[in-house]
Amino acid sequence: MAKLGFAMCVKSSIPLHHTPSSCSNSGSGAAITRRKSLIFTTSFLATYLHCHQNPNLSTPPPAIAQQFDDLDQEETRVVQIFQETSSSVVYIKDIELAEIPKSSSGNNIGEDEDDNAEVEGTGSGFIWDKFGHIVTNYHVVSKLATDTSGLQRCKVYLVDSGGKSITREGKIVGFDPDYDLAVLKVDAVGNELKPVAIGTSSALQVGQSCFAIGNPYGYENTLTTGVISGLGREIPSPNGRAIRGAIQTDAAINAGNSGGPLINSYGHVIGVNTATFTRRGSGMSSGVNFAIPIDTALRVVPTLIVYGTPYADRY
Numbered sequence: 388m389a390k391l392g393f394a395m396c397v398k399s400s401i402p403l404h405h406t407p408s409s410c411s412n413s414g415s416g417a418a419i420t421r422r423k424s425l426i427f428t429t430s431f432l433a434t435y436l437h438c439h440q441n442p443n444l445s446t447p448p449p450a451i452a453q454q455f456d457d458l459d460q461e462e463t464r465v466v467q468i469f470q471e472t473s474s475s476v477v478y479i480k481d482i483e484l485a486e487i488p489k490s491s492s493g494n495n496i497g498e499d500e501d502d503n504a505e506v507e508g509t510g511s512g513f514i515w516d517k518f519g520h521i522v523t524n525y526h527v528v529s530k531l532a533t534d535t536s537g538l539q540r541c542k543v544y545l546v547d548s549g550g551k552s553i554t555r556e557g558k559i560v561g562f563d564p565d566y567d568l569a570v571l572k573v574d575a576v577g578n579e580l581k582p583v584a585i586g587t588s589s590a591l592q593v594g595q596s597c598f599a600i601g602n603p604y605g606y607e608n609t610l611t612t613g614v615i616s617g618l619g620r621e622i623p624s625p626n627g628r629a630i631r632g633a634i635q636t637d638a639a640i641n642a643g644n645s646g647g648p649l650i651n652s653y654g655h656v657i658g659v660n661t662a663t664f665t666r667r668g669s670g671m672s673s674g675v676n677f678a679i680p681i682d683t684a685l686r687v688v689p690t691l692i693v694y695g696t697p698y699a700d701r702y
Contacts, residue, residue: 464652465598465610465612467654468598468650468652468654469598469600469610471654472583472584472600472648472650472654473546473600473608473610474546474547474548474550474581475513475514475581475582475583475648476511476512476513476514476583476600476601476608476647476648477511477512477513477514477521477543477544477545478509478511478543478544478545478602478607479509479510479511479512479521479523479527479528479541479542479543479544479557479571479602479646480506480508480509480541480542480543480544481506481507481508481509481510481527481528481530481531481539481540481541481542482504482505482506482507482539482540482541482542483504483505483507483530483538483539483540484503484504484538484539484540485503485504485505485538486503486538487536487537487538504540507530508527508530509602509604509605509642509643510523510524510527510528510602510643510644510645510646510647511523511527511600511601511602511643511644511645511646511647511660512527512543512571512646512647513583513646513647513648513656514545514580514581514582514583515570515582515583515688515692516580516582517575517579517580517582518572518575519555519572519573519574519575519580520560520570520571520572520688520692521543521545521557521570521571521572521573522568522569522570522646522659522684522688523568523569523570523571523645523646523659524567524568524569524645524646524659524661525562525563525564525566525567525568525569525625526567526625526645526661527569527645527646528541528557528559528562528569528571529562529564529625531557531559532559532562532569540556541556541557541558541559541571542554542555542556542557543555543556543557543571543573544607545573545580546581547575547578547579547580547581548579548580548581549578549579551578553578555573555574555575556573556574557571557572557573558571558572558573559571560572560691560692560695561690561691561692561694561695561696561697562691563687563691563696563697564624564625564626565624565626565628565630565697566624566630566679566683566684566687566697567624567625567630567661567679568659568679568683568684568687568688568691569691570688570691570692583648583656584653584654584655584656585655585656585681585685586651586653586655586656586657586681587655587657587681587682588634588657588658588680588681588682588683589682591615591618591634591651591657592615592618593614593615593616593617593618594614594615595614595615595651595652596612596613596614596651596652597612597613597614597615597636597638597649597650597651597652597657598610598611598612598613598638598649598650598651599611599612599613599636599638599639599640599644599647599648599649599650599660599676599678600647600648600650601640601643601644601645601646601647601660602643602644602647603639603640603641603642603643603644604641604642604643605643606643609644611638611639611640611644612638613636613637613638613639614636614637614638615634615635615636616635616636616637616675617634617635618632618634618635619631619632619633620632620633620634620635620677621633622661622662622677630661630679630683632680632683633661633677633678633679633680634649634657634658634677634678634679634680635675635676635677636649636676636677636678637674637675637676638676639674639676640660640661640662640663640676640677640678641663644660644663645660645661645662646659646660646661647659647660648660649678656681657678657680657681658678658679658680658681659678659679659681659684660676660677660678661677661678661679662676662677663675663676663677664676
């Protein structure tokens with residue numbers, strides 16, 4: 388958005404200097420100097436009065452000036468939220484190898500393997516802790532989670548706290564289709580990761596500002612903005628069951644945003660972006676998007692990290 392500038396009517400003048408030619412002409416020189424000063428002062432006053440008698444040429448009223456100041460502050464706040472959070476958001480690429488590799492380092496997918504691999508989908512996720520755990524949607528990594536051929540791989544692109552871009556292979560730690568949540572782990576040895584700031588979803592109110600960061604259609608680190616449009620929604624999970632209590636937002640969530648964080652005005656994660664309604668036959672978002680509340684993730688994710696299975700499946 389272009390910023391408006393205001394031209395001031397009264398501009399600072401260049402000082403007038405007078406150097407007398409000789410001592411004998413000092414009286415005449417002084418008279419000339421006084422005459423110039425009088426002309427300058429009269430001109431200054433005329434300009435000042437002209438500006439105040441013509442509203443179109445004067446500075447904007449305080450209310451309008453304050454409005455522009457508030458706009459600048461709002462933009463600055465959004466920029467800061469993105470800068471502080473984007474390094475904790477990862478890009479996930481699901482690939483299928485042409486053949487099972489003879490050997491693997493266990494940390495990275497080799498270049499030869501990557502060249503012979505077929506990309507099957509992309510998604511987003513966010514760094515949960517400094518141990519390399521990544522939270523995403525189950526449907527983003529479902530093929531890896533259920534793979535029996537050994538050909539499925541998950542490539543994770545992320546940035547460490549020093550701003551260095553790194554790529555690691557993501558290993559499945561645990562998943563819960565009932566809540567469309569999954570946890571990956573990457574080898575973070577030698578790289579200090581920056582986890583997201585976890586918030587709460589229990590006190591959300593309709594109308595609050597929110598922000599989604601992800602990788603829609605493969606465009607990394609994309610920010611979309613909106614508000615909380617509704618609370619307590621019910622959406623289907625990958626296994627057909629209902630996920631209750633979902634957050635509805637008009638912040639754009641498209642293919643590739645799944646698994647990324649929904650963030651509040653403080654930069655805290657309040658949800659996991661998971662679904663959107665699309666106009667039939669168009670593939671375009673209708674502006675009705677959903678996220679799994681972070682309070683739900685806080686109950687599910689620690690169990691997946693420790694046990695690898697949902698709490699209900701352990702008994």
